[in-house]
Amino acid sequence: MWPFSRSPVVPVLRLTGAIGMVTPLRPGLSIASLAEPLQKAFEMSKTPSVALIVNSPGGSAVQSSLILKRIRALAGEHKKRVHVFCEDVAASGGYYIAIGGDEIFAEPSSIVGSIGVISSGFGFVEAIDKLGIERRVYTAGRSKAILDPFLPQKAEDIERLAVLQRDAHDVFIGAVKERRAGKLKAPDTELFSGAFWSGKQALEFGLIDGITDIRTRMRELYGDSVKLKVVPVERPGLLAKLRRSPSLEAVSSLTGGKTILTDEVLSTIETRALWARYGL
Numbered sequence: 001m002w003p004f005s006r007s008p009v010v011p012v013l014r015l016t017g018a019i020g021m022v023t024p025l026r027p028g029l030s031i032a033s034l035a036e037p038l039q040k041a042f043e044m045s046k047t048p049s050v051a052l053i054v055n056s057p058g059g060s061a062v063q064s065s066l067i068l069k070r071i072r073a074l075a076g077e078h079k080k081r082v083h084v085f086c087e088d089v090a091a092s093g094g095y096y097i098a099i100g101g102d103e104i105f106a107e108p109s110s111i112v113g114s115i116g117v118i119s120s121g122f123g124f125v126e127a128i129d130k131l132g133i134e135r136r137v138y139t140a141g142r143s144k145a146i147l148d149p150f151l152p153q154k155a156e157d158i159e160r161l162a163v164l165q166r167d168a169h170d171v172f173i174g175a176v177k178e179r180r181a182g183k184l185k186a187p188d189t190e191l192f193s194g195a196f197w198s199g200k201q202a203l204e205f206g207l208i209d210g211i212t213d214i215r216t217r218m219r220e221l222y223g224d225s226v227k228l229k230v231v232p233v234e235r236p237g238l239l240a241k242l243r244r245s246p247s248l249e250a251v252s253s254l255t256g257g258k259t260i261l262t263d264e265v266l267s268t269i270e271t272r273a274l275w276a277r278y279g280l
Helices: 031-043 061-078 093-098 125-130 155-179 199-205 214-222 238-244 248-256 258-276
Strands: 009-016 049-056 081-091 103-106 111-113 196-198 227-231
Touching (some): 049 061, 049 093, 049 214, 093 111
Parallel strands (some): 081 111
16 A cells, blocks of 8 residues: 555656657657656656656667666666556667666567667669769768768778677667666577567566556556656657747748758658568
8 A cells, every 4th residue: 555645646758759860840769858858757756666658669879878877867866666668669779768667568569679780771873873973072081981872882881880880789788788687588699689579578588577558567566546647758840949949040941941851851761661670
């Protein structure tokens, strides 16, 4: 029985979307957008718990790491347990954030894992040749234009990228082993292959702690009177930006700039590709 006369309140923060893919029209999850909501979640209630709902296919490894570190710093500062609930997907960077929880739960059909690093893009060399377009690139520094999609690939550039990926992968693996110490139940070659699994399989591998939903788990901990209070994550769109930036120059940069529209299209394609990897 909860010791206080008033019903316990558990703050809930919903982390949805790709990580780090921020454009003027499509804000993504980042430490900048989550710092204030996280702070509010940990300060909102005297109940010694904060719940995070994660639904993300991943994205920036750096932003994922920064968000994880902030979650753990706040948990230590406020002496609270963090309960993470995976929805459709907590994969790659999404799982990176999820391990910030003291306990992680998912649905049986949730997609969990993908502990790896990926870099993808397009090559347009033959396309511009057929169109009769000449690519002109001028650099100071021989490696400045590596992996340019309009130039032929070089073996040394691919190896340089591979080194960066291995470093990032090692950091990811280290974070998982630290946060899930004593719980992992599958060989490293399987867990850290970049593969992903259903919630049921993730439980068997020790990547999560159980199969349940947020309301059921919080009632187990605090009784049927527990209240879940969602902490809003402000994700301002175009109109909000226009209200804060009324100058003609700002309006032009937000609405009439071809670069912004191009960035938005590319960001949408990249984000859609992330979700599509998991059949969503």
